[in-house]
Amino acid sequence: MTSATQPVIRIENLTKTYASGVTALHGVSLDILKGEIIALLGPNGAGKTTLISIICGVATASSGRVTVKGHDTVTDYRAARALIGLVPQEISLEPFEPVINTVRFSRGLFGRPRDDARLEEVLRALSLWDKRHARVMELSGGMKRRVLIAKALAHDPEILFLDEPTAGVDVELRKEMWELVRELKAQGTTIILTTHYIEEAEAMADRIGVINRGRLLVVEEKTTLMRRLGKKRMVIELQEPLAELPGALAPYRLELSEDGRRLTYHYDTTATRTGITRLLADLAGAGLRVRDIETAQSSLEEIFVDLLREEEARP
Amino acid sequence: MNWIAILAIYRFEMARTFRTIFQSILSPVISTSLYFVVFGAAIGSRIAEVEGISYGSFIVPGLIMLTVMTQAISVASFGIYFPKFIGTIYEILSAPVNFIEIVIGYVGAAATKALMIGVIILATATFFVEVRIEHPVWMVAFLVLTCISFALMGFIIGIWARNFEQLQLVPLLVVTPLVFLGGSFYSITMLPEFWQKVTLFNPVVYLISGFRWSFFGMADVAVGASFAAIALFTGLCLAVIWWIFRTGWRIRN
Ligand SMILES: Nc1ncnc2c1ncn2[C@@H]1O[C@H](COP(=O)(O)OP(=O)(O)OP(=O)(O)O)[C@@H](O)[C@H]1O
Ligand SMILES: [Mg+2]
Numbered sequence: 001m002t003s004a005t006q007p008v009i010r011i012e013n014l015t016k017t018y019a020s021g022v023t024a025l026h027g028v029s030l031d032i033l034k035g036e037i038i039a040l041l042g043p044n045g046a047g048k049t050t051l052i053s054i055i056c057g058v059a060t061a062s063s064g065r066v067t068v069k070g071h072d073t074v075t076d077y078r079a080a081r082a083l084i085g086l087v088p089q090e091i092s093l094e095p096f097e098p099v100i101n102t103v104r105f106s107r108g109l110f111g112r113p114r115d116d117a118r119l120e121e122v123l124r125a126l127s128l129w130d131k132r133h134a135r136v137m138e139l140s141g142g143m144k145r146r147v148l149i150a151k152a153l154a155h156d157p158e159i160l161f162l163d164e165p166t167a168g169v170d171v172e173l174r175k176e177m178w179e180l181v182r183e184l185k186a187q188g189t190t191i192i193l194t195t196h197y198i199e200e201a202e203a204m205a206d207r208i209g210v211i212n213r214g215r216l217l218v219v220e221e222k223t224t225l226m227r228r229l230g231k232k233r234m235v236i237e238l239q240e241p242l243a244e245l246p247g248a249l250a251p252y253r254l255e256l257s258e259d260g261r262r263l264t265y266h267y268d269t270t271a272t273r274t275g276i277t278r279l280l281a282d283l284a285g286a287g288l289r290v291r292d293i294e295t296a297q298s299s300l301e302e303i304f305v306d307l308l309r310e311e312e313a314r315p
Numbered sequence: 316m317n318w319i320a321i322l323a324i325y326r327f328e329m330a331r332t333f334r335t336i337f338q339s340i341l342s343p344v345i346s347t348s349l350y351f352v353v354f355g356a357a358i359g360s361r362i363a364e365v366e367g368i369s370y371g372s373f374i375v376p377g378l379i380m381l382t383v384m385t386q387a388i389s390v391a392s393f394g395i396y397f398p399k400f401i402g403t404i405y406e407i408l409s410a411p412v413n414f415i416e417i418v419i420g421y422v423g424a425a426a427t428k429a430l431m432i433g434v435i436i437l438a439t440a441t442f443f444v445e446v447r448i449e450h451p452v453w454m455v456a457f458l459v460l461t462c463i464s465f466a467l468m469g470f471i472i473g474i475w476a477r478n479f480e481q482l483q484l485v486p487l488l489v490v491t492p493l494v495f496l497g498g499s500f501y502s503i504t505m506l507p508e509f510w511q512k513v514t515l516f517n518p519v520v521y522l523i524s525g526f527r528w529s530f531f532g533m534a535d536v537a538v539g540a541s542f543a544a545i546a547l548f549t550g551l552c553l554a555v556i557w558w559i560f561r562t563g564w565r566i567r568n
Binding site for chain 2: 058086094095097105106112151
């Protein structure tokens with residue numbers, strides 16, 4: 001973070017233990033910068049929704065503190081919440097209400113005077129204008145999700161939270177959603193979104209925070225993090241078992257399986273050279289015959305384990 | 316005060332009422348008419364008068380109270396339970412509003428609907444019996460306060476309830492019996508001595524008695540006591556709601 005960019009949201013040591021005894025957050029601290037898109041990446045149950053809920057006032061923290069532009073979200077909640085729009089993970093809408101009414105309601109609820117021209121803009125941007133008089137229950141799932149976004153944008157928030165905006169959304173709509181997020185960013189909105197997918201975080205975010213089991217493992221510029229996340233492994237099955245690795249292959253830092261039949265090579269898909277071509281040539285040069293080759297993306301879980309190990313190894 | 320937000324909640328809730336306006340008006344008209352047919356004609360032929368007032372007229376205030384109380388509770392409890400149930404409560408919780416504003420919006424809308432129904436019943440009653448109102452200002456005061464306080468109670472029930480059964484439970488097991496036994500259809504002086512004493516522990520007796528006094532100038536209990544009872548009840552509900560929002564009980568999480 002450069003000294004010029006003030007954080008719009010400052011999260012300090014946030015913990016949350018639910019009444020059921022589950023601790024969903026173990027001391028999360030994070031600064032969110034003005035105008036950035038930050039993706040919170042993590043598997044089911046990581047604590048993403050809990051974190052967002054606390055910032056937005058939907059849940060209470062067990063300890064710790066959040067400020068939005070300097071306003072404490074508990075003691076100065078009016079000022080803090082007025083700046084925020086929230087699109088929840090679950091589709092929750094009044095089924096019998098016409099679209100326009102629920103959007104108008106949202107704007108009023110946040111204390112903004114009625115402005116139908118502005119609502120028209122929002123609804124048009126989300127391709128919902130034609131559906132404005134339809135009752136919510138008559139809409140498709142993707143449209144309902146867009147209604148939720150329209151509601152969140154109705155009061156012109158400076159900060160937008162999108163909790164899994166693309167869950168249950170088809171490819172085309174997903175692209176549109178990404179486009180919309182970029183437009184909002186261009187207008188100066190700060191955006192925090194959550195996702196399960198590395199690719200989605202990569203496509204949309206400036207920075208990525210990886211969260212698992214209630215801990216924020218890393219927060220980094222997307223490009224930096226992708227280098228760490230973009231690891232793949234290649235498993236090479238040999239015709240004949242090998243007792244030990246030939247010296248010529250040492251630079252590749254291969255792992256030899258116990259039965260001597262499999263070699264595992266780790267490489268980085270984002271690097272300019274993966275080293276695969278040379279490795280294969282050197283294998284042939286060392287007289288090893290290959291039966292099969294298999295490559296796989298490191299799974300999210302593997303990456304978490306890796307990250308966790310790396311973080312722990314740091315002084 | 317965030318009046319825009321209050322108005323937004325109030326309007327949204329009232330829209331729910333007006334969407335079903337026909338049903339909202341028709342059902343109290345029909346049920347009132349039935350009460351007059353059953354109680355007025357059947358029982359009224361045996362009890363000609365209660366303390367100098369024809370039985371048909373005598374039951375009008377009780378009938379209004381009965382309906383207004385149950386309606387205020389059911390509308391208000393449903394009004395806040397439904398967003399909890401379908402999850403739209405997130406928006407209320409994330410909005411820059413305080414609990415007083417939320418309560419004014421929801422309770423105000425429920426009380427308005429109850430009041431509307433009360434007025435409809437009163438109007439319907441005039442088709443069947445002669446209704447005179449001796450203290451109209453007090454009548455309005457009692458009616459409005461009853462609508463508000465029972466809507467407050469409904470609001471609490473709606474937040475407390477974890478499912479639809481619980482939502483019905485308190486009205487069914489507590490409120491309806493208290494209202495029926497609270498002298499809606501009889502003067503408590505008609506009861507044996509012992510039961511008259513027991514009845515005085517029923518808070519609804521004070522409300523109905525005070526309301527009836529505003530019509531006919533006669534009451535089972537002192538009017539001051541009636542007014543104190545309803546003020547106390549309103550205060551109690553407000554205190555509970557204040558505590559609910561302070562602790563986030565059954566709403567945040
Ligand atoms: N209301 C609740 N009461 C009790 N435990 C809860 C509650 N909400 C969430 N949890 C628990 O807290 C943990 C974090 O849940 P959370 O919903 O924040 O995860 P998430 O990262 O949003 O997951 P997902 O990707 O599935 O949406 C989980 O173990 C979950 O079971
Ligand atoms: Mg979630």
